[in-house]
Amino acid sequence: MNNLFSLEHAQQLDQQDPLHHMRDQFHIPKQDNGDDEIYLCGNSLGLQPKRTQEYLNYELNQWQKLGVKGHFSGDFPWMPYHEFLTEESAKLVGAKNTEVVCMNSLTANLHFMMVSFYRPSKTRNKILIEDHAFPSDHYAVESQIRFHGFDPDQAMLLAKPREGEETLRTEDLLNLIEMHGDEIALIMLPGVQYYTGQVLDMKTITEAGHAKGCMVGFDLAHATGNIPMNLHDWNVDFAAWCTYKYLNSGPGSVAGCFVHEKHHSNLELPRFAGWWGHDKESRFRMENRFVPMQSAEAWQVSNPPILSLAAIRASLDTVKEAGGIDALREKSLKLTRYLRDLLEQELSEEINILTPADNSASGCQLSLTVNLHVLDGKTVFDRIEAAGVTCDFRHPNVIRVAPVPLYNSFEDAYRFVSILKDSLQ
Known part of the structure; x- marks a missing residue:
């Protein structure tokens, strides 16, 4: 020393x-x-990989030379472009390839997930989040509760550190779940708490939530690209993350989403649907009967911005190069x-x-x-x-x-x- x-x-x-x-x-x-600079802010915005400009310029040139034909031409056609990000994204969160998709933004994905996984009833309508949640998560949860006609003051269950402490204790979270589990419809916590940097025990929390009949999801904004995870094996219902922090894909870049495969075949699960979630084989028949894909892609609503996906591909390739x-x-x-x-x-x-x-x-x-x-x-x-x-x-x-x-x-x-x-x- x-x-x-x-x-x-x-x-x-x-x-x-x-x-x-x-x-x-x-x-x-x-x-x-x-x-x-001594740049120690990757928890907020990661630095730009040098290959990002190359990947973006390639797509700009494709657009310049091919116009609409770029959807089906070149080494990375736009129509299936999000699929080029699937394998490496799945590795980062410990998922099957069919369980992840890059789409939307983080808070939008949390809303889309709550449409499917927050199904409150008169007796089970609470959402468990941490007291000092990232404000966007708090706003999203509060607005979802109001949307369903409940009072956030009654339906938001806030997990707090003990007096004089800054971080959450796993045993206190488990006690909350055990005590209020019959009233909790959804547990939505961070993988890594943004303010303290604390990593939560996602596996144990998920097991406890499921034992009480709760859905369990995680905001992985500060976890993806930071810590190894095993969302599939942990049996997490859903998760969402941004890609501009530890994944270095640029400000406001397209986010990621995980939906466990156990939910893929549930056609009764409510969702906000769009044509990019429709079965690929029949999407262009332009029929007005939604047939969801049997994967996390079914939660897509629109075709994604290719330039942002290109930046994510550059960042994922950089992570892959690092091992x-x-x-x-x-x-x-x-x-x-x-x-x-x-x-x-x-x-x-x-x-x-x-x-x-x-x-x-x-x-x-x-x-x-x-x-x-x-x-x-x-x-x-x-x-x-x-x-x-x-x-x-x-x-x-x-x-x-x-x-x-x-x-x-x-x-x-x-x-x-x-x-x-x-x-x-």
């Missing part, structure tokens, strides 16, 4: 890192002086642990880490608060940003930093802590 805080040690760790070369596959933003989610997780554990060790060694009195230390309960992100009475978190955030660090601040008092294994280095972690130390003076 005595030699931990040194540039030489960080550079030595980078030399030993089998994924260090992946940094060269990304465009790293520059400071005004020409140096690389997939298991290789990324192996480096992530080392890199985030190194950053945590530096913070605890150098700034244990000044900085508190909200994110659990247990590997099973944490991913890339560390959520930090400032303990000093003379300085608040926003002031410190402004100082480190001015010094060349890009991370983000979440009210009321959290600085979120995420060393991403695809492009962040051990040297990034060292330099961040050095700048943070100076900013706390």
Whole structure:
């Protein structure tokens, strides 16, 4: 530990890192002086892979040369383009190929999923979410409850940390499910909590929910591309995620969705339908009788934006080149642990880490608060940003930093802590 805080040690760790070369596959933003930014904001927007421009230009050229014929011509015809993303997307979330599809945006997908999987009755109408849910999730849940004619004050069941704690305890979640399970129609929680960076025990939560007759879904915005998952084996009913954080597909890019295969053949399951979810063999007969595909694709409503899908294909190919989610997780554990060790060694009195230390309960992100009475978190955030660090601040008092294994280095972690130390003076 005595030699931990040194540039030489960080550079030595980078030399030993089998994924260090992946940094060269990304465009790293520059400071005004020409140096690389210390970019630790992949939990909010991932950096651009260098191949993204190539993939986008290819589709622009296809459109330029072929017009409408591009739907059926070229190496990546537009008509089935979303299928080119299926295999690698499925690997990221531990699903069968038939269980995933790239479509819509994250909150839109959550709404579409709740159309099918939130089926409230007079006695079973509650939705369990966490008290400090990402606002868009909270709004979506509240609006769905109102849409069905129920009162959110009565039908929203909020899971809260214990007094004086910041993160949720699995046993408390399980107790809530056991106590209120007969009233809960849907459990919808994050895979990784956006504010604290806590990884929830999705497998155990799903088992507990199903034992009480509840549907169970997850928002995987901060989980996909961050931690390995096994949604199929865990028997999760549905999940949705964005692709612009750890998957680096660009701002506002098309989202992903998972629907367990056990639901694919249920023709009685309500859904908002559109022609892109109709059986492929008869879609262009233009008949007005909806025949859903026997896959997650059945929840599609419209043909997707190809340029956004091309950016996702570039990001998925970059992840594949790195060795997939298991290789990324192996480096992530080392890199985030190194950053945590530096913070605890150098700034244990000044900085508190909200994110659990247990590997099973944490991913890339560390959520930090400032303990000093003379300085608040926003002031410190402004100082480190001015010094060349890009991370983000979440009210009321959290600085979120995420060393991403695809492009962040051990040297990034060292330099961040050095700048943070100076900013706390």
